[in-house]
Amino acid sequence: MKLLMLGGTEFVGRAITEDALTRGWEVTVFHRGHHTPPPGTSALHGDRTAPSGLAALGTGEWDLVVDTWGGAPTAVRDSSRLLRDRAARYAYVSSRSVYAYPAPAGLAEDATLVEGSPDAGSTDYAEDKRGGELAALDAFGDRALLARAGLILGPYENVGRLPWWLERTARGGPVLAPGPRELPIQYIDVRDLARWTLDAAEAGRAGAYNLVSPSGHTTMGGLLEACAATTGGGAELRWTDPDRLLAAGVEPWTELPVWVPEGEAHDHMHRGDVSKALAAGLTCRPVEETVADTWSWLRSLGGAAPLRPDVPAKGISAEREAALLGL
Incomplete structure (x- = not known):
């Protein structure tokens, strides 16, 4: 080809x-x-x-x-x-x-x-x-x-979502973790996206496909616990009620990347139907693999993750996080 x-x-x-x-x-x-x-x-x-x-x-x-x-x-x-x-x-x-x-x-x-x-x-x-x-x-x-x-994660990420969580858990200490822990999320590892796209094109597939993992492939708990385990920074995940975060004015998706509380926005972002892509051969690797490989890539850079110039920085400030945790 x-x-x-x-x-x-x-x-x-x-x-x-x-x-x-x-x-x-x-x-x-x-x-x-x-x-x-x-x-x-x-x-x-x-x-x-x-x-x-x-x-x-x-x-x-x-x-x-x-x-x-x-x-x-x-x-x-x-x-x-x-x-x-x-x-x-x-x-x-x-x-x-x-x-x-x-x-x-x-x-x-x-x-x-x-x-x-x-x-x-x-x-x-x-x-x-x-x-x-x-x-x-x-x-x-x-x-x-x-x-x-949908949401794309994995090595080479230049948007800053998964890199922020990895860098934050690597610093250790109490970490503001947006609840509930069991909240299902949908994302796709960039390499799974790549493989499926080339396989589908080579097979002559056409038209539209939702290309993201099934809802619940992992959860916020699964993602953040994988980050904490991979970085080994002694992070202590403190799961916090979403209503408390919203009442404090915390911005989902930007201040706490990936996280969207239950409701309209969560249905839109994390509960899509991917049966068509699954039937066409989509497979999704475990979240632990995505997290570990992204961390290995970040460490190979020897510095901060690259960020596209048109993308605002992600993540809550250390001062705001500490205040919300009562530290």
């Missing part, structure tokens, strides 16, 4: 690129040149947001294009139109954010979607992702695969 990876140097794109290389595929990475792609790839340079930024893709043929773009849909539109006659299939890594909010528990691929346009400039993340889907479908039709990923 000949793969054209649009991106391929960070997080999701890098995981997909590395998976393709392990299969013996011929991989071309098209990127801006800000980061070094994995060894064994061929590189083409260009900026999808700049005039003539796709010039390097003017020639060449591929079996598959994978695109993770999350900005203005026009970039997906221009790339997919340029490549539709020279690529057999187009896989777009989208997001479950394309579903209209609020969505009930058990939300499947036929649920109501947000508005979007392939011709739109950047508006908000959900509409941008939906516009990207429409662009891929417009150019490739039944040759387009839409992988609607």
Whole structure:
């Protein structure tokens, strides 16, 4: 297989690129040149947001294009139109954010979607992702695969959710743990996302798939206990009632990453239907493996986890945490 990876140097794109290389595929990475792609790839340079930024893709043929773009849909539109006659299939890594909010528990691929346009400039993340889907479908039709990923964790994470919890538990001491401990969560290890996307594309699958673990694959307790055990920092998880946290103004998802209390938002984020992807071969590794491998990667960096410049820092401050714990 000949793969054209649009991106391929960070997080999701890098995981997909590395998976393709392990299969013996011929991989071309098209990127801006800000980061070094994995060894064994061929590189083409260009900026999808700049005039003539796709010039390097003017020639060449591929079996598959994978695109993770999350900005203005026009970039997906221009790339997919340029490549539709020279690529057999187009896989777009989208997001479950394309579903209209609020969505009930058990939300499947036929649920109501947000508005979007392939011709739109950047508006908000959900509409941008939906516009990207429409662009891929417009150019490739039944040759387009839409992988609607949920929360993505694992090595190379540049958003800061799992890295924050790992770094926090590594410091040890009492840790504010948002309850209840048994609260089910949905996420996907970036490597499981990569494997499924390439398997599905190679099998000729098309259309939309919710790509995330089954709800309850793990819980907040399972995630944070794995972090504490892996980092070995002597962290003492202090499970705290969600109503108390909300009354204190704690921001779910940002101040306490991954956590969303039960209710509309939790149903939307952590209770989706993934039966279609499971039937199409999705398998999800244990949370302990995701946590341990992410910690190994962080330690290999010798410093703080990388963070995308467009992403705000995650996590509650040490002072605020101590106050909430009564320390």
